[in-house]
Amino acid sequence: MRSLFISSVLALSACASTPTTTTSGSKLAPPFTLTSLDGTVVDSATLWADQSVLVVFMASWCEPCRDEVPELNALAKTHQVVAIASADSHADLQRVRRETGITYPILLDDDGAVSKAYGIEAIPASVVVLPGGVERARGQKPPADLP
Amino acid sequence: MRQLTYLCLLGAAGCVAQAAEPEPARVHLPAESHRNFVRFAFNFYDQTDDGGNPNLKEDMTVLEPQLLVGYGINDDLQLSVRAQSDIISAASVDHRYRFRPGLQSGASGDVYYGLEAGLFYAWSDQVHVGVGASGSLEYDYNSVGANARVVWDSSDKDDTLVLKASAYFDTLTLILFDGSEDGTRGRQSYNLGLGWTHILTPTTVATLNYDLTIQRGFLSTPYNSVVTDDGEVRELLPSDRLRHAVFARLRQLVLDELAVEPGVGGYLDDWGAQALNVELRAYWELVPGVLLLQPMYRFHTQHAVDYFVPDTATTVPDERTQDSDLATFHSHTVGLKLVAPHVSLFDNDLELNIGGDYTLRSDGLNAFSLGLGFMVRY
């Protein structure tokens, strides 16, 4: 489990909408359009049109999420990393970004709809999305490498 | 029982509204996830004898330094080592004159050294396993032990189940109440523990724990005696004991900076002992982000073991004890602890704490304790 990404599927809650699949049966990551902490609107379709994306679910009050920041910052130098914070205080997120030096965008999922669509039950959680929006794997920790 | 059934149905029928709204910025103390730390504590315990066994003076003082080191070997493996020493002074126990020079037993004073080491491994996102070993040494007693545990988290982290097992193998050198020696004996203790922690609401978490302990071997206290009209004889207790203990606690955030924790526990064993504990603790962020205040109250009541011999006894039963700690009594304990979780000193992140408590026992064996502690995170 050390540097390998655990490709275990998190149990989806009864209320979560299940991602759709491609014609080949691969699971598509649920699309989203969210505003970042800086006010930029980010559309997932554009985000992973031609690159892999690591989507990290986090919260300002989550200590293990903070512990991952150095690792994610390193990944963000060569890959696209985005964090999604659900129903979290914007001011607290600003403070955490300042304190930990997060370099990747933090997207605001204020009503929790995106985390629900992804079936996220606990954080930290990471989802690898391939170009075109196919979900490759997910787990608690970020992968050591990205495709 | 009817009322309980009603409450059960009510609980199942009711629903707690879960509203998630962004909250204004506040500095609250998060739970620590630091894996590397050194924690040191020094405790002082003093018991005064204003009752208890009328044939003994049970004044006692204990000084206890403790050291705990935690170290993250890698992302998945955590090491912890704990060392402690007890310096016990019971000089007023009136047995010293019976001992030949150089002989000591726990009745007149003692030093205890203990060492524990454990490894905790993250087997997967949901399962952690731990193993450990321990050893302790006293003048007339030594012990080795081993333990293991498995911790399972549900995928949503709302539930945690813990299964623990431990075993201790003790060797006692018997120095009796009259200073005579009676060789060595062994004692084995096996413990199985089950724990369940459950998140009830966004501001409520509860835990339920059950312990089963089986003990075999020499279970008496060597230096204890029983005084009857027939004279003074050594304590003798059965060589088997089966113990059950259960405890439930609930932590509830009641105000923005205040959480309270009621707890209740029960105990019974096959020696006829029963006990009930009721506790109430509070955790108050006195100065948010800076200072915590933790008051507590504990009520304990117990019924004596079947082998307890009142001091008015006229005959000596085969199995007998007059150990005050196995008698019938109740006690009230009040305590207070102050914690400064983040103190910056010479670029180090420290935690400091100071606390104390006082126990009033119905048999007059009152006690107080003081503790100082600090932790360095690195």
Next chain:
Amino acid sequence: MRPSVRLLGATIILSVCVALGVSACGGVRYYEKKELSRRIMQFDADDLEIAFRNKVDFSREVSGGRPGHSAGGGCGCGN
């Protein structure tokens, strides 16, 4: 007064019922657990204090301290 075994059993049953009853409505979403992550909501934050209290309670009472920690062996401090 002999502590009641019935009271003990009732406590356990009530605790389990409350836990199961409330949780039957659905779990707590992860983003609602902010308050639970705070220090004042964590059980057993001080390992050394727990070890000291258990040793003291273990040696001075019949019940051997708090469940969740072994009630037998490990020291010569009595029953």
